[in-house]
Amino acid sequence: MPAGFPDFRLGTVLATSFTATLTERCGDAVERVPTPRRLADWLAVSGLAVDSCTTGELELARELRESIHTAATAAALHDPLPAAAVEIINARSAQGRASAVLTPEGKRRWQLTSAAPVEDALGVIAADAISIVSGERDGKLALCASPTCRAAFFDTSQSRTRRWCDMNTCGNRQKKARFNANRAAAK
Numbered sequence: 001m002p003a004g005f006p007d008f009r010l011g012t013v014l015a016t017s018f019t020a021t022l023t024e025r026c027g028d029a030v031e032r033v034p035t036p037r038r039l040a041d042w043l044a045v046s047g048l049a050v051d052s053c054t055t056g057e058l059e060l061a062r063e064l065r066e067s068i069h070t071a072a073t074a075a076a077l078h079d080p081l082p083a084a085a086v087e088i089i090n091a092r093s094a095q096g097r098a099s100a101v102l103t104p105e106g107k108r109r110w111q112l113t114s115a116a117p118v119e120d121a122l123g124v125i126a127a128d129a130i131s132i133v134s135g136e137r138d139g140k141l142a143l144c145a146s147p148t149c150r151a152a153f154f155d156t157s158q159s160r161t162r163r164w165c166d167m168n169t170c171g172n173r174q175k176k177a178r179f180n181a182n183r184a185a186a187k
């Protein structure tokens with residue numbers, strides 16, 4: 001991967017890994033797919049490899065990303081889903097022509113068309129978002145407890161009490177902050 005770009009935060013859920021390409025949304029936001037090449041890199045590590053992306057495709061991807069973020073946040077808060085976000089998610093889902101393929105090892109792989117591979121990849125992401133927002137999948141949408149993050153994440157823990165989008169970043173930072181606060185109070 002090219003140096004000089006912020007790392008990806010990859011989770012186990014495709015749609016929220018995608019929304020996590022923009023982090024610290026409520027603080028100093030970090031754009032992790034600033035260029036078409038970087039979007040291609042993210043797609044490659046997410047099992048949706050494409051040869052290249054155009055600027056227009058990057059715009060389409062970001063529009064989908066923000067729509068998923070908006071819809072997932074509304075779902076986590078039990079608010080009505082914003083119509084514009086739903087429309088974009090549905091449009092990308094309908095436009096994708098990816099096929100699910102079973103590998104000899106028994107794994108699922110996405111096969112993208114050669115005509116419009118990026119749109120196909122976005123279709124897979126949109127369908128994944130639909131499966132979590134609709135409650136089709138086992139888990140619960142929640143918002144990260146970090147005040148500078150507030151990312152929507154999909155909690156599949158047994159107790160459904162996960163508080164942070166990512167333990168290694170938001171979770172750790174909060175723990176450290178609490179530790180320092182406790183230490184200061186003990187003095």
Ligand SMILES: [Zn+2]
Nearest residue numbers: 144149165170
């Ligand atoms: Zn977070």
